[in-house]
Amino acid sequence: MPGGSVWVLVLALALPSNGQQHLEEAKRIMTTTPVIDGHNDLPWQLLQKFNNQLMLPAANLTLLNDTHTNIPKLRQGHVGGQFWSVYVPCETQNKDAVKRTLEQMDVVQRMCDLYPDTFACVTDSNGVREAFRSGKVASLIGVEGGHSIDSSLGILRTLYRLGARYMTLTHSCNTPWADNWLVDTKEEKPVHHGLSPFGKRVVEEMNRLGMIVDLAHVSVDTMKVVLNISKAPVIFSHSSAYSICPHRRNVPDDVLRLVASTGSLVMVNFYNAYVTCSGTATLSDVADHMDYVKKVAGAKAVGFGGDYDGVPGVPTGLEDVSKYPALVAELLARNWTEEEVKWALAENLLRVFSKVEEVKKSLQGTAALEMPIAFEELEGTCRTSYGYSKGAGTARAPSAALALPLALLLSVLR
Numbered sequence: 001m002p003g004g005s006v007w008v009l010v011l012a013l014a015l016p017s018n019g020q021q022h023l024e025e026a027k028r029i030m031t032t033t034p035v036i037d038g039h040n041d042l043p044w045q046l047l048q049k050f051n052n053q054l055m056l057p058a059a060n061l062t063l064l065n066d067t068h069t070n071i072p073k074l075r076q077g078h079v080g081g082q083f084w085s086v087y088v089p090c091e092t093q094n095k096d097a098v099k100r101t102l103e104q105m106d107v108v109q110r111m112c113d114l115y116p117d118t119f120a121c122v123t124d125s126n127g128v129r130e131a132f133r134s135g136k137v138a139s140l141i142g143v144e145g146g147h148s149i150d151s152s153l154g155i156l157r158t159l160y161r162l163g164a165r166y167m168t169l170t171h172s173c174n175t176p177w178a179d180n181w182l183v184d185t186k187e188e189k190p191v192h193h194g195l196s197p198f199g200k201r202v203v204e205e206m207n208r209l210g211m212i213v214d215l216a217h218v219s220v221d222t223m224k225v226v227l228n229i230s231k232a233p234v235i236f237s238h239s240s241a242y243s244i245c246p247h248r249r250n251v252p253d254d255v256l257r258l259v260a261s262t263g264s265l266v267m268v269n270f271y272n273a274y275v276t277c278s279g280t281a282t283l284s285d286v287a288d289h290m291d292y293v294k295k296v297a298g299a300k301a302v303g304f305g306g307d308y309d310g311v312p313g314v315p316t317g318l319e320d321v322s323k324y325p326a327l328v329a330e331l332l333a334r335n336w337t338e339e340e341v342k343w344a345l346a347e348n349l350l351r352v353f354s355k356v357e358e359v360k361k362s363l364q365g366t367a368a369l370e371m372p373i374a375f376e377e378l379e380g381t382c383r384t385s386y387g388y389s390k391g392a393g394t395a396r397a398p399s400a401a402l403a404l405p406l407a408l409l410l411s412v413l414r
């Protein structure tokens with residue numbers, strides 16, 4: 001080996017590569033500004049695997065090893081804040097959605113109680129900053145889908161009191177008051193072209209309560225109506241950029257511009273299907289989405305919304321919640337400044353959250369909205385009508401439109 005090559009080799013061994021440098025830089029930044037992620041479905045995993053029995057030996061969150069999320073991985077990933085999703089499927093709409101949502105909120109609370117050295121359940125932006133200082137994962141509750149309030153402002157307020165701090169207006173189904181993204185694929189018919197008058201009251205009440213409005217999963221019309229009427233900035237807790245991958249769960253450019261003009265936030269989703277519109281993706285593909293949102297809406301509009309434990313395929317390089325520093329290293333390699341990285345990691349979410357809290361404060365003298373949804377706008381067949389008509393407690397009969405097909409179906413099955 002000629003002498004020169006030896007020196008090159010020695011240098012290469014002595015100096016960390018750019019990649020290593022960026023990773024160390026990322027970890028240094030994240031020691032004081034850890035990531036706040038917009039959406040993690042660990043509570044859904046806890047339901048499916050253990051029926052929410054956290055004391056089962058296999059449910060130990062330190063040892064859990066077949067999920068994207070466990071305590072050692074959260075530590076490695078410098079996760080300092082997490083909106084835990086209290087997701088319940090659309091199938092529960094008009095059935096046991098409220099009960100199941102309450103149970104998922106309970107399991108998050110018990111997670112905090114059982115692992116107090118790791119999690120701190122908090123309900124405001126100051127609580128998040130305190131958790132940062134004490135090295136704990138600030139744990140917040142996100143309700144994923146308006147079906148969880150069963151078209152009731154009373155339930156909305158009660159969920160807020162129990163700690164819910166964002167609500168995604170729909171999951172992947174329309175509610176009786178808001179359209180979801182499947183109307184943009186034509187798999188569902190648009191019903192409200194955004195929000196019904198009751199849906200607008202839901203947003204107004206969320207502003208009054210201080211609950212963040214989340215526009216992941218909603219239709220583009222719903223996005224636009226809400227960005228127009230909300231008194232506070234909003235978030236997309238787990239959505240990526242439509243121009244990079246034209247999936248209808250992603251955010252189109254005209255909406256990204258409204259995000260910028262309202263001081264709102266897009267927390268980029270890592271799900272392969274939303275990142276590359278295919279079954280596979282890499283960390284670099286996710287960075288492309290973050291770069292794009294930054295380019296169109298600015299660095300103050302970008303965040304992280306991994307969707308870990310809620311999706312079947314995550315990118316190579318972002319296998320679980322321990323990998324956020326690797327993504328931050330990639331942003332640094334792409335010349336994001338330290339300040340921009342800190343905004344994306346935590347400061348953008350804290351800014352939105354504080355603004356939502358300010359709007360709540362400014363509306364303190366305002367009375368709770370009381371006007372309920374019209375009885376006719378409710379769906380499902382198992383409801384009583386107390387309050388809507390005198391003495392009426394009878395079950396709601398299936399509508400005529402449903403009764404005939406149902407009768408036919410039953411006669412076929414018989």
Ligand SMILES: *[C@@H]1O[C@H](CO)[C@@H](O)[C@H](O)[C@H]1NC(C)=O
Pocket residue numbers: 057058063064065066
């Ligand atoms: C994963 O956890 C289970 C249950 O605690 C344990 O039996 C298994 O050996 C673990 N697997 C690995 C690869 O650590």
Ligand SMILES: *[C@@H]1O[C@H](CO)[C@@H](O)[C@H](O)[C@H]1NC(C)=O
Pocket residue numbers: 060061062063114
């Ligand atoms: C989980 O496992 C760890 C490591 O074995 C142990 O220290 C801890 O007490 C367990 N926690 C619970 C709640 O079972």
Ligand SMILES: *[C@@H]1O[C@H](CO)[C@@H](O)[C@H](O)[C@H]1NC(C)=O
Pocket residue numbers: 227228229
């Ligand atoms: C909402 O839309 C109306 C009518 O198009 C417009 O005049 C108004 O400026 C919009 N408000 C916001 C906050 O975008």
Ligand SMILES: *[C@@H]1O[C@H](CO)[C@@H](O)[C@H](O)[C@H]1NC(C)=O
Pocket residue numbers: 333334335
């Ligand atoms: C980052 O900046 C450096 C120095 O200005 C430049 O050489 C490099 O091409 C830039 N990289 C990217 C990905 O923009």
Ligand SMILES: [Zn+2]
Pocket residue numbers: 144216217238310
């Ligand atoms: Zn989702």
